[in-house]
Amino acid sequence: MNELDMLLQGMTFDFFGTGKHKIEMETLLSSQNALLLDVRSRQEWESVQIRLENHISVLWIPIEDIPARCGEIPRDATVGLFCPAGVRSAIAYLYLRALGYEHVRIAPSSYDALTNLLLPGKLMKAIRERAAKSAGMQ
Secondary structure: OOHHHHHHHOOOHHHHHOOOOEOOHHHHHHOOOEEEEEOOOHHHHHHOOOOOOOOOEEEEOOHHHHHHHHHHOOOOOEEEEEOOOOHHHHHHHHHHHHOOOOOEEEOOOOHHHHHHHHOHHHHHHHHHHHHHHHHHHO
16 A cells, blocks of 8 residues: 555545644744745746745745655645645645655635735734744744
């Protein structure tokens, strides 16, 4: 039995019912050593680039480039996968899990989930929390 077979066998009702494949944006942003992996196409990325410097690191790798560039994706980080419809995120999730990435999760699949983070109150909170974490690490 190969890795993909074993992975699919583990995707039971319990797995999906408990949301083990998902991560909320707030949870991702509060995680230590986390990354948002944007798997949208070049055309989508050129239209709307996601930059969350005051929140989290963002890496853009179009889904078709993941096989060639998966070495850029840290294995020890919590990786939230993003695309606007969720289909490519789900495919990338399964692919990376089959390669042994244990900490990948599917982030909410909407631009609203991201832009909601940029409301002034939430942005100010994120900036203060990041500054406090940085001060605590020094």
